[in-house]
Amino acid sequence: MQLSLSRRGHLNDPAVSPAGPTATGDLPGAVREENARLVEKHADELYDAPADVILAWAREHVPGRLAVTLSMENTVLAELAARHTPDADLLFLDTGYHFEETLAVARDVDRRYPQTLVTATPTLTRAEQDAAYGPGLYRRDPAACCRMRKVEPLAVHLTPYAGWVTGLRRADGPTRAHAPALSLDATGRLKISPLVTWSLVDTEAFIADHDLIRHPLTTQGYPSIGCATCTLPVADGEDPRAGRWAGQNKTECGLHS
Template identity: 55%
Template sequence: MTDTGSLGGFAAATGLVGAAAVPRTGYRDPEVSPSGAPTTTTHLSPEQTAAHRALVDEWNDRLEGRTAEEIMAWVNDHLTGTIAVTMSMQDTVLAELAQGRVHDAELVFLDTGYHFDETMDVAREVDERYTLPLRTVEPVLTVEEQTATYGPDLYRDNPTACCRMRKVEPLARMLNPYEAWISGVKRVDSELRKNTPILDVDRTGRLKINPIVQWTDQDVEDYIEAHDLIIHPLTRQGYPSIGCATCTLPVAPGEDPRSGRWAGSSKTECGLHL
């Protein structure tokens, strides 16, 4: 169990705030990703991309104001092929919404190697509770291999490079078999996300569906309670937004829920939804 006591003590222990940078002399440039696996998603054909853009143009405004359940039903009725449902394991809302509604779907979890123990516990519970298959995606390098290659605590000195290698690139590889994916982005998450549409075409031509984009944080809590969902214990201990243990701090009441992510740096997004 991760100690969630003193914010200052946790920051000092993880090196998030006020710690000196570790020299990178003798290590690989973190801008150079490890070899051995693709770092980008293969683009869909122009025809597939055009078909997705047509769906966005026809349906985006019509889906505005619809419930998340109705949006999931729309996905099942209008898309073919397996749909990726991305799971952070902060909550299990997307799994619950997809179960029984999107019949050809896979739950996808990015195991960065830096997750809280509690996050991994939720992932195991999800695998037991839902019949949709759970696919776990990992970076090319283990944490130990990354340290040996790029130096210790890359998340502290270059969090953007660390997120790229442990989140963005694994997701890019994971998306290759899919033509569409579902995310849990909400407009209330941050200023950067306030205009997020329900349907979008990502940079590779894939359709991205944001079924709870219209929800508030209270809507999430109400849904969790109404459906007796698995609860990530840290969300009840001052962590309204949970990422890697190395880069997530508790947040005081009334503060921006995402202010505990990459605390002490100017970083606000890992890059998955940019």
């Protein structure tokens, strides 16, 4: 893959992504208009609605294909999707830096649930990124690393869909405290978050009650799990996301901001 060189010598500028698609394709105008109408009409009534109601609404109203995004931190959304939106695809973002336990959960999800599991991957492998931008970009410029390995791959893979389901919870921190259950993303797609009212206790109870696939690190001090290179365990009582990008001035990867 040919990448233009930066003024820093043999390394590329991390502000410039590698060659290839980086954005979501355009929605048909009629779908964009219908999505906007749906948000205007239904966002308020769904704001504090239960997860099953939100997903039943999505199955009835989304004007096209639906993707359910999974971090594999837990498999609640996979279970709910199997029950309430069985025609939706499951979408997993494999950054190339995940814990092995996360990848094992993804394999288990693929075996357990009948929906198609789509795996989105970055343009560059880890080795290619190291060669192009230098080793340890996640430490030197975590925003650039997240952009190239999370934000852009997800954007590209959302192109076929009219809407996507996220696992956002308001309890996850102040940046998410007022997250809507239904909104439009920057591309005009429906962004649907059925777990916004859930706490970690609610999540754990649902996992236990329904014998869901469990990410083993969630019982080892990792209430929020991202890339292995950028996630640490947290102490009891700490913000659940305190272990994400520990030591960095960063709290979000960019997928929801």
